[in-house]
Amino acid sequence: MRAYQILPGAGIDGLQSVDYPDRELGTGEVRVRVRAVSLNYRDLMVASGNYLVNVDESIIPCSDGAGEVLAVGPGVSRIQVGDRVAASFFPYWHDGPAAPDKVRHALGGDIDGMLAEEVILHEDALARIPAGMSFIDASTMPCAGVTAWNAIFESSNNIRPGDTVLLLGTGGVSVLGLQLAKAAGLQAIITSSSDDKLARARELGAAHTINYRTHPEWQEEVLRVTGGTGAHVVLEVGGQGTVNRSIASAAMGGSIAVIGGVSGFGGEVNPASLLASARRLVGIYVGSRTMLEKVMRFADGAGLQPVVDRVFPFEEAQAAYRYMESGAHFGKVVIAVGE
Ligand SMILES: NC(=O)c1ccc[n+]([C@@H]2O[C@H](COP(=O)([O-])OP(=O)(O)OC[C@H]3O[C@@H](n4cnc5c(N)ncnc54)[C@H](OP(=O)(O)O)[C@@H]3O)[C@@H](O)[C@H]2O)c1
The missing domain is CATH 3.90.180.10 (Medium-chain alcohol dehydrogenases, catalytic domain)
Structure with a gap:
């Protein structure tokens, strides 16, 4: 064998x-x-x-x-x-x-x-x-399917149809997360470095797409397209380069599922960015x-x-x-x- x-x-x-x-x-x-x-x-x-x-x-x-x-x-x-x-x-x-x-x-x-x-x-x-x-x-x-499932449906704060999920990049976890979110009646926002990949994400049903290279302050776009509310769940796969923007993108009471570090691990999170908004930072370890x-x-x-x-x-x-x-x-x- x-x-x-x-x-x-x-x-x-x-x-x-x-x-x-x-x-x-x-x-x-x-x-x-x-x-x-x-x-x-x-x-x-x-x-x-x-x-x-x-x-x-x-x-x-x-x-x-x-x-x-x-x-x-x-x-x-x-x-x-x-x-x-x-x-x-x-x-x-x-x-x-x-x-x-x-x-x-x-x-x-x-x-x-x-x-x-x-x-x-x-x-x-x-x-x-x-x-x-x-x-x-x-x-x-x-790995990818269970991680996205756990982040959206098991570890989030009581997600409901119509709520918004933010996905970072178009790798395995994020695209499966987009597909699961869409199938469950959730609004999906996804980021990518590539406009071609964002076009494919729209074909899959993404409600909003953001190029994180041309919009380095992409959290502002998330707030804009959600009318200031933010995302109820964020699948945070970026790590050091994205975690604070992911927190800023989350809705009051929303969850930031800490999944990965494609831009490296490290950096600082200010606890004040969580408390006044009652946001939750939740570690995800597959499932x-x-x-x-x-x-x-x-x-x-x-x-x-x-x-x-x-x-x-x-x-x-x-x-x-x-x-x-x-x-x-x-x-x-x-x-x-x-x-
Ligand atoms: N905690 C857990 O249980 C768990 C489980 C699974 C995965 N993970 C972690 O989650 C991460 C993603 O895993 P994966 O298998 O889905 O990876 P992957 O398929 O290799 O996807 C990586 C994608 O991340 C995007 N990306 C790169 N730099 C970025 C940045 N600065 N901001 C936003 N997006 C960026 C790129 O998307 P574009 O090409 O669209 O820009 C890239 O294609 C990894 O760190 C992995 O270790 C953790």
């Missing part, structure tokens, strides 16, 4: 395809034939050695994969041979709020992930894919398997098809990483595994 391995910090050149040894299934374990893997900014961070955890051995990278169950080990009861499944980013966070024990390991971060022809996972780490959803679409859900089940069920029911920018063959995983790194993508970059 072929698998990619990478020593975190070895760079994209360090991503190498290897013959991976097979092993017997243990109690509760399931063998999955992987059919699609989607990339996240986090996979670039693992490659460059900038991810949160220190790992000094090669791992199979990537958290987000979907496939079909080939075999089940002793004691498996939730999952059957032939089931179509997606893996949960945190294999031990099944339900409820985050806790240290639940997020102690993350696929493709500190333990083996999904960029392989076959993987072995505990049955509790797997969510069934709705019948109408393709493997490629399901592979976009475990649980239950959230994965919910976002897939919602997307399937709404007929939502995640925007997949490009699909690369398994043999061209390095090229997929480089394309992701270029920032040319709109939505998700996927690697198809096998036929």
